[in-house]
Amino acid sequence: MQVSQVEQVVKKIPDSQELEKILNLIDLYGNRPENLIQILHGTQQIAGHIPLTLQCIIAEKLSIPVSEVSGVVSFYSFFSAKPRGKHIIRVCLGTACYVRGGKKLVETLQHKLQVNLGETTADGQFTLEIARCIGACGLAPAMMIDDEVFRQVNPNKVDSILQQYEGGRSS
Amino acid sequence: MIQCTIKRQSISVLEGTTILEAAKQNHIRIPNLCYMEGLHSTGSCRICSVEVVGAKTLMAACVTEVREGMQVFTHSKKVQDARKMLYQLLLSDHHQDCLRCNRNLECEFQELGRELGVTQSLFQTTSSRSAKDEGPSIVRDTSKCILCQRCVTVCQDIQGVGAIRVQNRGFQSVVAPAMELPLAQVNCANCGQCTIVCPVGALEGTDATEIVWQALHDPNVRVVMQCAPAIRVAIGELFDYPVGTRVTGKLAAAMKALGADDVFDTNWAADLTILEEGTELLHRLLKSLEGQPAAFPMITSCSPGWIKFVEHQYPHLLDHLSSCKSPHMMLGALSKSYYAEKLGINPKKIFVVSVMPCTAKKFEITREEMIHDGLKDVDAVLTTRELGRMIRQAGIDFRQLKDIPFDQPMGFSTGAADIFGVTGGVMEAALRTVYTVLSGRPLPFAKLHVESIRGMDEVKEATLVLQDLLPQYHALEGAHVKVVVTSGLHGARVLMDQIQAGNSPYLFMEVMGCPGGCITGGGQPRSHDPEVRSKRMKALYEEDESKVLRESHANPSIDALYREYLGEPCGERSHHLLHTHYIKRAPIIP
Numbered sequence: 018m019q020v021s022q023v024e025q026v027v028k029k030i031p032d033s034q035e036l037e038k039i040l041n042l043i044d045l046y047g048n049r050p051e052n053l054i055q056i057l058h059g060t061q062q063i064a065g066h067i068p069l070t071l072q073c074i075i076a077e078k079l080s081i082p083v084s085e086v087s088g089v090v091s092f093y094s095f096f097s098a099k100p101r102g103k104h105i106i107r108v109c110l111g112t113a114c115y116v117r118g119g120k121k122l123v124e125t126l127q128h129k130l131q132v133n134l135g136e137t138t139a140d141g142q143f144t145l146e147i148a149r150c151i152g153a154c155g156l157a158p159a160m161m162i163d164d165e166v167f168r169q170v171n172p173n174k175v176d177s178i179l180q181q182y183e184g185g186r187s188s
Numbered sequence: 189m190i191q192c193t194i195k196r197q198s199i200s201v202l203e204g205t206t207i208l209e210a211a212k213q214n215h216i217r218i219p220n221l222c223y224m225e226g227l228h229s230t231g232s233c234r235i236c237s238v239e240v241v242g243a244k245t246l247m248a249a250c251v252t253e254v255r256e257g258m259q260v261f262t263h264s265k266k267v268q269d270a271r272k273m274l275y276q277l278l279l280s281d282h283h284q285d286c287l288r289c290n291r292n293l294e295c296e297f298q299e300l301g302r303e304l305g306v307t308q309s310l311f312q313t314t315s316s317r318s319a320k321d322e323g324p325s326i327v328r329d330t331s332k333c334i335l336c337q338r339c340v341t342v343c344q345d346i347q348g349v350g351a352i353r354v355q356n357r358g359f360q361s362v363v364a365p366a367m368e369l370p371l372a373q374v375n376c377a378n379c380g381q382c383t384i385v386c387p388v389g390a391l392e393g394t395d396a397t398e399i400v401w402q403a404l405h406d407p408n409v410r411v412v413m414q415c416a417p418a419i420r421v422a423i424g425e426l427f428d429y430p431v432g433t434r435v436t437g438k439l440a441a442a443m444k445a446l447g448a449d450d451v452f453d454t455n456w457a458a459d460l461t462i463l464e465e466g467t468e469l470l471h472r473l474l475k476s477l478e479g480q481p482a483a484f485p486m487i488t489s490c491s492p493g494w495i496k497f498v499e500h501q502y503p504h505l506l507d508h509l510s511s512c513k514s515p516h517m518m519l520g521a522l523s524k525s526y527y528a529e530k531l532g533i534n535p536k537k538i539f540v541v542s543v544m545p546c547t548a549k550k551f552e553i554t555r556e557e558m559i560h561d562g563l564k565d566v567d568a569v570l571t572t573r574e575l576g577r578m579i580r581q582a583g584i585d586f587r588q589l590k591d592i593p594f595d596q597p598m599g600f601s602t603g604a605a606d607i608f609g610v611t612g613g614v615m616e617a618a619l620r621t622v623y624t625v626l627s628g629r630p631l632p633f634a635k636l637h638v639e640s641i642r643g644m645d646e647v648k649e650a651t652l653v654l655q656d657l658l659p660q661y662h663a664l665e666g667a668h669v670k671v672v673v674t675s676g677l678h679g680a681r682v683l684m685d686q687i688q689a690g691n692s693p694y695l696f697m698e699v700m701g702c703p704g705g706c707i708t709g710g711g712q713p714r715s716h717d718p719e720v721r722s723k724r725m726k727a728l729y730e731e732d733e734s735k736v737l738r739e740s741h742a743n744p745s746i747d748a749l750y751r752e753y754l755g756e757p758c759g760e761r762s763h764h765l766l767h768t769h770y771i772k773r774a775p776i777i778p
Contacts, residue, residue, distance in 0.1 A: 069367050069369075069776075072367075073774075076775075076776075081350070082344065082349070082350025082351070082353065082366075082375075083350075083365075083366040083374070083375075083775070083776045084350055084351060084352055084353035084355075084365055084374075085350060085353055086366065087353070087355060087365075087366035087367050088353045088354055088355050088366075091355045091356045091367075092355075092356065092357045093357075098367060
């Protein structure tokens with residue numbers, strides 16, 4: 018995935034209102050439908066999520082139906098149409114992590130954060146998701162918070178990990 | 189040419205032919221489900237899988253081209269077993285409520301199961317999708333959807349709307365509008381073409397039979413029924429007549445037999461539409477000659493799917509639309525005014541039922557602009573398919589019915605009205621009248637037909653030179669009236685983009701929302717005949733030519749209506765009853 022390239026593009030956009038930035042982004046990608054995924058990545062980076070209103074704007078600019086934009090947004094788990102938390106927790110449920118207690122980890126997190134999978138905590142700090150193998154099978158069970166990987170996480174470690182992110186401190 | 193064998197039969201076909209087409213050309217049947225000839229071949233259902241000697245896996249016949257020397261087996265044990273398993277897998281995620289499904293016994297998926305010899309469900313599961321979205325025109329029942337995506341193809345590629353598409357992934361996949369909004373909240377035009385191609389009961393017109401039965405059984409209600417031109421050349425198919433059989437008299441008799449008090453003909457109102465719309469065009473022409481602003485081309489407004497489309501996609505160009513209501517709405521409005529007065533009854537006691545080839549008309553009658561003095565112009569719209577169902581439910585033997593004429597005073601029509609049901613027909617009917625009004629002579633073409641605007645081309649045009657006009661129209665002498673016709677919303681988009689860009693050379697434009705016009709509207713019988721369009725088209729032109737009077741302005745009962753009630757075309761009463769306005773809509777309504 019060309020996330021890093023998209024990041025570079027987003028960095029080039031001068032600081033302005035969110036919507037203006039997104040329009041600028043679409044322009045940088047030449048208003049071309051084949052760049053839809055990159056545009057969605059950039060939009061998500063700028064706005065945090067891609068609600069229907071933004072999907073409509075993207076669709077109009079690219080001259081494609083909104084149903085197509087929504088189809089892509091809902092297909093990829095990295096895109097979200099709903100607001101997401103400040104930090105994204107992804108618990109790996111690939112085979113290795115699954116057998117070594119990944120599921121228990123999910124349950125613990127659900128309980129501690131009081132959210133279901135895909136949901137965001139009431140204070141907007143965390144969104145809980147699952148991932149299908151993050152390539153850290155030797156460190157199972159693994160989870161990621163934003164870009165950081167945590168190895169051999171057991172339910173007892175969860176509190177101390179979460180504490181690193183609470184109270185506005187980020188990695 | 190390519191030589192190959194299918195089922196050990198040597199065949200030779202053109203390069204680029206798929207296995208499925210090659211088989212078909214040689215009368216070899218390969219079971220298939222998602223395939224639609226010329227429209228949709230994505231290999232998504234895999235039912236057409238065949239064994240190709242030397243290939244590692246089974247190949248989907250609809251997307252695999254034949255190669256030189258290819259040996260294909262269509263019904264080997266391997267293929268038959270695989271096909272059955274594929275069917276079982278599709279079935280495992282399908283809501284198996286066949287007895288209560290409106291497609292029972294008319295379901296392609298059901299027929300396929302019989303063809304493959306599937307007699308049991310291997311997998312006991314519940315459907316992963318269960319949303320039911322009941323809009324004014326179309327009902328979506330995703331629990332029955334088998335994700336073949338024919339509807340997606342028709343909506344996007346044929347109609348150019350793209351209201352629905354696959355959302356989500358894996359078991360959560362569902363064909364739905366953006367963000368799984370209801371159809372009524374997005375840019376769906378309600379054309380119903382998706383309900384024609386759906387092989388199962390996942391997409392169907394919204395049922396109106398219940399409320400119509402209620403009205404028919406209520407002794408205090410006077411039920412006025414009317415039917416569109418396209419019904420008379422299609423409903424016969426539901427009673428085993430060949431495609432393109434004209435059954436006008438039996439259709440009128442069937443509506444009477446159902447219990448309608450009056451059986452009127454929407455054709456009558458089509459003649460009326462020509463007078464109103466023709467006059468509107470003339471007024472615009474004269475206005476622009478006086479230097480006043482007038483939007484050209486003027487565009488026909490009979491097709492409510494087209495109207496909803498343009499309201500969403502080109503809200504800034506609505507002044508191009510004729511202000512005329514569609515013909516059945518005119519007849520409805522006059523039933524509750526002109527006719528009620530004639531009868532001396534309270535219009536509130538009249539219940540107007542329109543039998544239409546169209547699902548968009550179901551939405552049209554709910555529009556606020558179509559309610560006058562607290563009365564709905566039309567109370568219920570039945571599709572051709574629904575009327576067929578009601579005729580069966582009432583135990584009426586359609587084939588044995590004696591032909592009867594439509595009732596007066598809203599039952600007589602000219603040939604010009606018949607062709608309203610086919611692409612190019614409204615334009616031809618309008619030209620017949622406008623030319624005669626201006627020149628005092630009939631349209632100077634053989635059999636009054638404007639050949640260049642007929643048929644299935646996406647965009648068709650004609651130019652009429654106005655010469656030797658009557659003195660009062662001297663100002664228009666020598667004018668070249670350039671007209672254009674399209675059917676299907678894809679073509680409409682092409683012409684609207686032209687208007688938007690400011691280089692549309694036309695004065696008058698006809699748009700019908702469905703490809704081919706109302707004859708193959710979203711409410712018509714589903715046909716397996718690849719020539720269904722041309723056959724129904726031919727039948728409507730025959731109906732036109734069978735009549736003595738073939739110009740709308742020659743209709744004596746329309747003349748009487750103006751004398752007795754309306755005064756003049758586009759007069760004050762007409763404006764109140766027969767004209768409407770349009771609404772600017774967003775491309776998608778959040």
